[in-house]
Amino acid sequence: MPIYFYWGEDDFAMERAVATLRDRVLDSMWTSFNYTVFLPDQSDAVIAALNQVMTPPFGAGGRLVWVVNTNICQQCPENVLTELTRTLPVIPDNSHLLLTSPNKPDERLKSTKLFKQYADFREFPLIPPWKTELIIQAVNQAAQTVGVKLTAKAAEVLAEAVGNDTRLLYNEMEKLRLYAGGSNQPVDMDTVTLLVRNTTQNSLQLAAAIRTGDTVKALTVVADLVNAAEPELRIIATLVGQFRTWLWVKLMMESGERNPQAIAKAAEVGNPNRIYFLQKEVQSLSLRQLISCLPLLLELEFMFKRGSGDITVLQTKVIELCQVCQRH
Known part of the structure; x- marks a missing residue:
């Protein structure tokens, strides 16, 4: 069934998948006739897309109808559900009908269940x-994918520099490909350090500064x-995840667990x-300190999700977290 539902926060990876689908479905000579995009600000975009996708393609190739950033799997009016049931x-x-969304489909909705029945779902997390x-x-x-050979250390340095930003990763990888110029020699760490601009700090470095109670360093990283x-x-999600990992490792250590596989599974x-390395990192912190950090982080996350957070709130909470980690 030529129906696709792509969702997730990695918009660059999703864009690449959309481009691949577009190249596969459309004939380049007939793209202007057979390719239609419905934006989220268009009223009744889903119904209009369903009407369009039922129109036979002109000339060679197929037809592709794309509904961008739809919320059809978060809320679906009854009339739209009826049309989906009739048309899909x-x-x-x-x-080919393509729908994309940054949000996870609500499994409880009838519209989601209907798409699960007919569509190819792909997540881009x-x-x-x-x-x-x-x-x-x-x-x-x-x-x-790009055709670049990397040493193991170069891959680690590049990962630290770009983090989980897929768009930045491919941009930097293209730069390395051009620099390598078709050489069979792998790109080493020194070359990556020279060519790839690290954003000087990342959220994991912020977590490390908080863990050591270094308030000045932590506020510098925040800035x-x-x-x-x-x-x-x-930033907050990274801090929550890192402190949760440290808490689990410390908890398992305090309980007497020594098996790295068991600790890794729990954490x-x-x-x-x-x-x-995680055990070394949490040696200077008590279990009580790590437990005390999580409510502060969750309160910070709640404030930003509610829309009441700003840079001052973030800085204040970082100072509080550093103070917790300084106590003995």
Whole structure:
């Protein structure tokens, strides 16, 4: 069935998938006739798209109708649901309906259940910034896609520089490809350091500064992140994830667990080899300190999600967190 539902926060990866689908479905000579995009500000975009997708394509190739940033799987009026029920099963094989959304579909809605029945669902999630193993895997996958050879250390440095920003990753990878110029020699760490601009600080460095109680360093990192236009909620999500991991590692240590695999499973750490380093990181903190940090982080997250957070609130909470980690 030629129906596709793409969703997730990684908009760059989604754009690449949309471009691949567009190239596969459309004939370049007939694109202007057979390619229609409905934007979210258009009224009745879904119904208009359903009417359009039922129109046979002109000339060669197929037809592609794209509904951008739809909320049809968050709320669906009854008249739209009726039209979906009537149209989705009978869309011609040479017409393709694509819907994209940054939000996770609500599994309870009838519209979501209907699309689950007929559509090809694909998720495009952002890798959590604290899951460094997955980011390094993404770096190596991008290198293979673009045609760049990287040393293991170069991949680690590049992962630290770009984080989970897929768009930045591919931009930097293209720069490295041009620099390599078709050479069979892998790009080394020094070359990556020279060519790839690190955003000077990232949210994991902020977590590390808070953990050591270094208030001045933490506030400097906050300022750098804000100046680099890093979304506050993404910064907070990284802090929550990192402190949650540290808490689980400390909790397992306090309970007497010594098996790295068991600790990794409890803390949801993909690589058990990281447990040794995580244990070193939490040695200077007590279990009570780590437990005390989480309510502050969750309160901070709530304030920003409610819309009452700003840079001053973020700075204040970072100072409070540093003070908690300074206590013995």
